[in-house]
Amino acid sequence: MGTLKFRPWYLLYLLPAVALYVGLFVYPFIETAISSFTSWDGITAPVFVGIQNYVQLFHDNVLMSGILRILIWAALAVLVKVGLGLVFAAMLRERLKGYGFFTSVFFFPVVISSSAMSLIFSLMYDKDIGIINQTLGFFGLGFLQHAWLSDPGTAFFAAIAVPIYQDIGFFLVIFLAALQDIPGEYYESARIDGAGPFKTFFMVTLPLSLGSLRVCIVLAVTSAFKTFDYIFLLTAGGPGNSTQVPATWMYLQTFQSFKYGYGAAIAMLIFVLSLVVSGLVMGSNMFSARAARREAARELRDIDGVMA
Amino acid sequence: MTANGLLQASHARVGADRSRSTRAFSRVLHNPMILVAYLVLALNTVSCLVPILWTLSNSFRSNTQIFARFSLFPEQFNFGAYVSMLTQTNILSGFFNSVIITGLSLVLLFICVLPAAFVLSRIRFAFSKVIYGFFLLAIFVPGIVLLQATYSIFAGTGLLNIPYAIVLAYTAGQVPFCLFLMVAYMREIDPTIEEAALVDGASGWRIFLQIILPMSRNGIVTIMILSFVSIWNDYIYALVFLPEPQRQTLTVALASAKGEYTVSYGLLSAAAILAIVPVFVFYLFTKNLLMNGMSSGAVKG
Numbered sequence: 001m002g003t004l005k006f007r008p009w010y011l012l013y014l015l016p017a018v019a020l021y022v023g024l025f026v027y028p029f030i031e032t033a034i035s036s037f038t039s040w041d042g043i044t045a046p047v048f049v050g051i052q053n054y055v056q057l058f059h060d061n062v063l064m065s066g067i068l069r070i071l072i073w074a075a076l077a078v079l080v081k082v083g084l085g086l087v088f089a090a091m092l093r094e095r096l097k098g099y100g101f102f103t104s105v106f107f108f109p110v111v112i113s114s115s116a117m118s119l120i121f122s123l124m125y126d127k128d129i130g131i132i133n134q135t136l137g138f139f140g141l142g143f144l145q146h147a148w149l150s151d152p153g154t155a156f157f158a159a160i161a162v163p164i165y166q167d168i169g170f171f172l173v174i175f176l177a178a179l180q181d182i183p184g185e186y187y188e189s190a191r192i193d194g195a196g197p198f199k200t201f202f203m204v205t206l207p208l209s210l211g212s213l214r215v216c217i218v219l220a221v222t223s224a225f226k227t228f229d230y231i232f233l234l235t236a237g238g239p240g241n242s243t244q245v246p247a248t249w250m251y252l253q254t255f256q257s258f259k260y261g262y263g264a265a266i267a268m269l270i271f272v273l274s275l276v277v278s279g280l281v282m283g284s285n286m287f288s289a290r291a292a293r294r295e296a297a298r299e300l301r302d303i304d305g306v307m308a
Numbered sequence: 309m310t311a312n313g314l315l316q317a318s319h320a321r322v323g324a325d326r327s328r329s330t331r332a333f334s335r336v337l338h339n340p341m342i343l344v345a346y347l348v349l350a351l352n353t354v355s356c357l358v359p360i361l362w363t364l365s366n367s368f369r370s371n372t373q374i375f376a377r378f379s380l381f382p383e384q385f386n387f388g389a390y391v392s393m394l395t396q397t398n399i400l401s402g403f404f405n406s407v408i409i410t411g412l413s414l415v416l417l418f419i420c421v422l423p424a425a426f427v428l429s430r431i432r433f434a435f436s437k438v439i440y441g442f443f444l445l446a447i448f449v450p451g452i453v454l455l456q457a458t459y460s461i462f463a464g465t466g467l468l469n470i471p472y473a474i475v476l477a478y479t480a481g482q483v484p485f486c487l488f489l490m491v492a493y494m495r496e497i498d499p500t501i502e503e504a505a506l507v508d509g510a511s512g513w514r515i516f517l518q519i520i521l522p523m524s525r526n527g528i529v530t531i532m533i534l535s536f537v538s539i540w541n542d543y544i545y546a547l548v549f550l551p552e553p554q555r556q557t558l559t560v561a562l563a564s565a566k567g568e569y570t571v572s573y574g575l576l577s578a579a580a581i582l583a584i585v586p587v588f589v590f591y592l593f594t595k596n597l598l599m600n601g602m603s604s605g606a607v608k609g
Contacts, residue, residue, distance in 0.1 A: 004431045004502065004506070004512055004515065005431075006431050006432065006433035007512065010427045010431060010433075010512065013423035013424060013426060013427045014423070014424045014427055014428075015441065016423070016424070017420040017421060017423075017424035017483055018424070018439070020420055020479060020480045020483055021443060021480060021483050021484065024458060024461070024462075024477055024480035024481075025478070025480050025483070026446075027457075027461070027485070028454040028458045028461060029449060029457070031457040031461070032456065033452065037495050040462065042463075068440045068604045077311055085549050087348075088349065088352065091348065092349070096345065096346070097351075098346075101520075102349050102352075102353065103599070105356050105357065106353075106355050106356060106597055107595065108356065108591055108595075110589070110602075111537050111543035111560075111598065113543070113558075113582060113587070114541060114559070114581070115558075115559035115560070115562045116559075116562060116583040117318075119563070119576060119579065120359050120360070120383075120580050121336060121359070122566065123363065123366070123573065123577065123580075124359060124575075126361070128375060129374045129375055129378075129573055131358070131378045134378040135378065138377075138378075150483035167595070168352070169356075170602060173599045173602060173603045174602070176389075176523060176603070177600075177604070194340070197341045201473065214406075224451070226450035226451075226452050226453075228452055228543075228544050229543045229544060233543070235328075239312075243560075248366055249541060250452070251544070251548075252455075252512070255456075255459075255548065260460070260592050262457060263456050264457070268452075268453070269451060271448075271449060271450065271453065272451045275448055276448055278448065298489050
């Protein structure tokens, strides 16, 4: 870097990117922040109302239960998609026969659009023709049959099961890359010490992939916070408002109730929640990769000591 | 290599194969956990394939057959559902709209990202780090946060009525992350080649076009396929920005078909299959690049 001398005309190279970024990323962001302090219907001039929208957020029962829902969603996302991604990666790490086949099959759902996936799953969940109810009937479990997406008791979990299921392959691939960076000696010494697969997983694989785990947790949690498509397409927030999440509620407030100011406040809330989670998880020392590596080295020495 | 050498080499390879397979076999015998691993992996394979096979099968079956029982293999290959899907819905035009919109967005993305990444990665100047950091701030902002303000800007400037103007919003959404990846790629290029070109009197523009761009083609392919997937699959921007049926993209056309033809199960299955087939073909050719790109992108980001 630095071979080429700077000339003023190089600023022209930056112009398209800067113009588009400022015009349609930075400016809308500032605009959202500002209009969250106004009452605005999107047509007439906005009226400044101070923090009224933010106060109202806390009195909005649908939004508050929506926040509870995305927290549950985030927890399940971390447990299931990140957890299974890591477990599958640990299983595939040794390049079992069929490695290429399994990774290709598991990753394919990741590239399918939310819209196509929701269409397939709304058919699968169908009361009459859905494969889930038909399978239950086939095994004589007819009493479990359900209108999965229109029963308030199951609708939310049925809807979030789709993105959780779809993303497992994404986390699998991240962990496969991370596990390849773990020096083989760790596994070698665990093997020599007679550590079984579970012990190897908890003593070597898990502690040494904490760096990637941290990134994956942030991705899983923030995606639960901001996802709109699956809820909107599968249940549209219903029945009642029993599956409404902040993203769908923001859409309805803005584009159907024309409360732009209030919608902007919800948008800012989604942004702040994602930022807080990223900061907490990325900043915590508990997950620091170096500490983890030291820890693993110590554990291995301990195992060695016991064995000797 | 002589014929003899070839023969020996192939013998050696057969030997290695045999010893590897016996080793694998004895590993399974000594370690039942491998069987458990295969069982779990097979189970997940089934869960990945069944939804698609079931939908594919239903796209050839009549409603009566679909109601009677589920089947992963159709009783007959009846393309009636595909014909009515193509003639009665706007899914086909949605498909072409998606092709045009995604294509235009990628072209615009390259125009924005490539020269900017070149300047930010290969030239040292006063505000280089500041500008780069300014772009990186965006990584913390989810796209949905900008939805309504972007919509207001489009409505206010009349962009809403210009066909394909949505590509501006898509490109703006992709610029920060792609710039970040491209700068990382371009920084790794060895400076001696451009020094030589400079001595030969090449201009900055020629160095960019003839040295830096060809040498960062892996990075270019990576940002292209990652952005392709994310723009092609977008739903919410297309839903808000393109309300007219004739301008809808594939994702929105699928969703509106679902609302309109609630009980035409064959038609809906055919629509889902039409959406998946192009992605599947794309996936066959790019899966390794996609996996590498997504994992390195996620970890770096």
